[in-house]
Amino acid sequence: MAEAVSEKIPVTVLTGYLGAGKTTLLNRILSEPHGKKFAVVVNEFGEIGIDNDLVVGADEEVFEMNNGCICCTVRGDLIRIIDGLLKRKDGFDGIIVETTGLADPAPVAQTFFVDETVGAKTALDAVVTVADAKWLKDRLKDAPEAKNQIAFADVILLNKTDLVSEEELKDVELRIRAINPFARIHRTQRSDIAIDKVLGQGAFDLDRITAIDPDFLEGGHKHFHDEDMRSVSFTSDLPLDPDKFFPWIQELTQREGPNILRSKGILAFKNDPERFVFQGVHMILDGDHQRPWKDGEPKTSRIVFIGRQLNVPELEKGFRACVA
Incomplete structure (x- = not known):
């Protein structure tokens, strides 16, 4: 590692x-x-x-x-x-x-x-x-x-x-x-x-953001719509399968890289005691284990994309398919 x-x-x-x-x-x-x-x-x-x-x-x-x-x-x-x-x-x-x-x-x-x-x-x-x-x-x-x-x-x-x-x-x-x-x-x-x-x-750490703005991941920011740039986020309380997630995110960023400006996430993989964090710039991704999940901490995976012409239903379908 x-x-x-x-x-x-x-x-x-x-x-x-x-x-x-x-x-x-x-x-x-x-x-x-x-x-x-x-x-x-x-x-x-x-x-x-x-x-x-x-x-x-x-x-x-x-x-x-x-x-x-x-x-x-x-x-x-x-x-x-x-x-x-x-x-x-x-x-x-x-x-x-x-x-x-x-x-x-x-x-x-x-x-x-x-x-x-x-x-x-x-x-x-x-x-x-x-x-x-x-x-x-x-x-x-x-x-x-x-x-x-x-x-x-x-x-x-x-x-x-x-x-x-x-x-x-x-x-x-x-x-x-x-x-x-x-x-x-x-x-x-x-x-x-x-x-x-x-x-x-x-x-890397989305925790800071959700602490500041708890409804951030619920897409609470609908006040103003920018014509061509937007952000979308998804969460899952079910653990993800790394063998599904990594091929999906690689293929997605290779194909949609020019449109995805930033991506980042905190992930809970099955049978993995540690949080995995990643962030990406266009098609380049970087990730690592960050720290063990704390006792009582909800093992929720969260992922965010910011970009142009994002196909939200397709992104969500892809992310949901990574559940273990």
């Missing part, structure tokens, strides 16, 4: 549309005295605008930060950079990868599933999206990248909330929920947020 999820270095993918406040958030992480050491990978050091007074010294690609974090630029291949970071003797508590404002976060997130060396030592912890409260509604209409960034997110900073009214905020939150009902939304100004609400989120 692969290393337990907890032993791997957590990776946070930081995304958000141009001007939303990503760089402000990054500068906060790099300057706060949080006592942790992060490796931060940015697309282009020159463009990003990391405060120069945070930088201690730099060789070609790696920059030392005053608070012990290191920063490097992706001029080359992300896998090569990450591989180099993992070989460094001065290990760190996490890796943060910042994508460009126009990027779809999927290829970056997939890197941590695809490459065996990287995948063995790292685990995707969360996709964090910074969204501009004032302009997000417009961007959701005219920029597919902005919609993808919301759909992929595990955590959303709804930033610049001081520029809009409470009514507008509620409206924009409903629009976010129509696309992605399970991301945690934090209202922020100038990307000011406690670092522990962004990093170390264990986004």
Whole structure:
């Protein structure tokens, strides 16, 4: 079995549309005295605008930060950079990868599933999206990248909330929920947020979501329907058969991968004392045993898909057929 999820270095993918406040958030992480050491990978050091007074010294690609974090630029291949970071003797508590404002976060997130060396030592912890409260509604209409960034997110900073009214905020939150009902939304100004609400989120874990929003899995979010992006979730109180589930999910994601942006689940397999958790980005899947089921804890399997043109009856039929 692969290393337990907890032993791997957590990776946070930081995304958000141009001007939303990503760089402000990054500068906060790099300057706060949080006592942790992060490796931060940015697309282009020159463009990003990391405060120069945070930088201690730099060789070609790696920059030392005053608070012990290191920063490097992706001029080359992300896998090569990450591989180099993992070989460094001065290990760190996490890796943060910042994508460009126009990027779809999927290829970056997939890197941590695809490459065996990287995948063995790292685990995707969360996709964090910074969204501009004032302009997000417009961007959701005219920029597919902005919609993808919301759909992929595990955590959303709804930033610049001081520029809009409470009514507008509620409206924009409903629009976010129509696309992605399970991301945690934090209202922020100038990307000011406690670092522990962004990093170390264990986004594999659906428990956090159902604790925050118990009716999340009952499809309680019907207030706003997004034209082409939606999420669906299914639960089963009967144990699943791994020999049925794995072939089904592989075939499904290979066939429907381009339409399925994110998938994640907590599964109870027959005769298996441990919870199995998985998450996927398009057709790339990653999963592991997480921990034993606790005494008295209901052994319920839960699975979620976010994507375009999802065939809900077919998805449900496939999932139900995996029952042992």
